[in-house]
Amino acid sequence: MTAENESYGARADRMDPVELMRSRQYRRLLVAAAVIGLVVSFVSWVFLEVVNLTQEWVYVGLPEVLGFDQAPWWWPLPVLLVAGLVIAFAVTRLPGRGGHEPSNGLTTGTLTAPDELPGVAAAALATLGLGLVLGPESPLMALAGGVAVFLIRLSRGQVPDQATQVLGAAASFAALATVFGSPVIGAVIVLEAAGLAGATLTLILLPGLIAAGVGSLLFVGLGSLRGLSTDAFSMPPLHLPTYAVPTFVDLLWTIPLALAAAVVVFLVFRLARVTRRVxxxxxxxxxxxxxxxxxxxxxLFAQLSGRGAGAVLFSGEEAMADVLEQQDSLTLGLFALLLGCKALAWAISMGAARGGPTFPAIFLGLVGGVMASHFLSVTQAPAIAVLVGAAVVSVLRLPLASIVLALLMTHGGPGEAPLIIVGVVVAYIATLALTRPTPRDDPETTRGGLVAE
Known part of the structure; x- marks a missing residue:
């Protein structure tokens, strides 16, 4: 049994979940989950807005203040030097070591202590705001768990450990809903990671859905205020042409592309763990x-391609639309250069920064799909959908969550869905074959401690 199962499931199994859901205490738990969902969504929005404003000020506003028309070519170096120093301070001097280490994948089930929140926030802000190649999902889950624990302690009531874990899971639902743009994705990720089933599944699901649903309403409402937006830091859906009916030929290219995605992600994680040890x-x-x-x-990418360094920096969600719009002007060499630089930057960032590993994987899946459509003569929409799903499952090792994420992101219909499923299954099996447990790495890894080593 994994740590996640013990946190979210095993404790609930020691009592009758159905009887618990009929009780007055459970109804109070649902109300508490709604309150926590509101608070977590507000905290998430504030944090992500600060990240967005930091990015804009550091890479646009500050160069103008210093007299530059735009950021000079060398600008990322001093900015990222500061980021590295802040992360080093958070990891070595503040409680909590800056939060979850992304080279372990995306973990759930461990609640952040309130005194660890400053270190988590500082490391994440330095990573995301100053341009390192990680996403916001892991820091938001850590912040959400810490906020949930803080609110529970603030209530001054005696809250059972089981209820604390349920509310912590609900906070994770709400946090993931803010960045993936859907309460469904957050629910599937947390529940599949916990490995729940039966009545226990419903026991955890209802508070989580309440928290994510209520929180999403607040998040969307804040984003609709004048001058404020959630588009800059949530994963946008891709606008791809519909694909009606898959063919046997599509199946033939789906399998090798999914295998390639699994191998690339495996190599990235291996380099990330080497970086972490160094x-x-x-x-x-x-x-x-x-x-x-x-x-x-x-x-290097900017100088060789004549394009902005931002395509390699950051988590990648803002650059995806640019890749789709400018794909006709990019050569195979430029695509390969972008893919290689982004993958290496992602690996180094996972080993030496604090953030989530999922967003860069989605970006690389998109780039790989566009490359395949241009140079292997496969249809673009299903190629992108397959590689997004394959890359995500190679990171998360959660097949169902990866399928749902790929379908929602690409608006996958009946033409893409079978190919996404096949690609995710192939990549998942390949990832398991490439990885094995090792005592040298942190056991807090996804799916029972399997690591790419």
């Missing part, structure tokens, strides 16, 4: 050095 030796030297390497990769 930077741990002398954090205040090697964390900044790793961040500078990410900046150098972004500059």
């Amino acid at each position: 930077v741990a030796v002398r954090p205040f030297l090697f964390f900044p050095a790793a961040a500078l390497l990410v900046g150098a990769l972004a500059i």
Whole structure:
């Protein structure tokens, strides 16, 4: 049994879940989940808005203040040097070591202590706001859990450990709903990671859905205020042409593309874990050095391609629309350069920063799908959908969540759905074949401690 199962499931199994759901205490739990969902969504919105404003000020506003028309080519280097120093300080000097290590994948089930929140926020803000290649999902889950624990302690009532874990799971639902744009995705990720079934599944599901649904209403409402938007930091759906009916030929290219995605992600995670071990030796030297390497990769791409360094920096959700719009002007060499620089920057960031691993995987799946459509003569919409699903499952090791995410992101219809399913299953099996448990790595990894080693 995994740590997630023990946290969210095993404790609930020691009593009758159906009887619990009929009780007055459970109804109070649903009300508490709604309150926590509202607070977590507000905190998530504030944090993501601060991240967005930081990005705009550092890469647009500050160069103008200093007299530049735009950020000079070398600008990412000093910015990322600062990011590395802040992360090193958060990891070595603040409680909680800056939060979850992304080279372990996306983990659930461990609630952040309130005194760890400053370190988590500082490391995540330095990572996301200053341009390292990670997403916001892991920090938001950590912040959500810490906020839930803080609110529970603030109530001054005696809250059972089981109820605390349920409310922590509900907070994770709400946090993931803010960045993936759908309460459904957050629910599927948390529940599949916990491995729940039967009445226990419903026991956890209802508070989570309440928290995510109510929180999403607040999140969308805040985004509709004048001058404020959630588009800059939530994963946008891709506008792809519909694909009516898959063919046997589609199946033939789906399998090798999914295998390729699994191998690429495996290599990225392997490099990430090597990076993690290196930077741990002398954090205040090697964390900044790793961040500078990410900046150098972004500059390399910008200088060779004549395009902005932002395509390599950051988590990738804003650059996806640009890739689709500019694909006809990109050569195979530029696609390969973008894919290679982004993958290396992602690997280094996972080993030497704090953030979520999922968004860059989605970006690489998109780039790979566009490349396949241009140079292998496969249909673009299903190729992107397959590679997004395959890349995500290679990171999360959650097949159902990866299928749902790929379908919702690509608006996959009856033509894409079978190919996504096949691609996800192939990539998942390949990932399991490539990985094995190892005692050298942190056991807090996705799906029972399997790591790419």
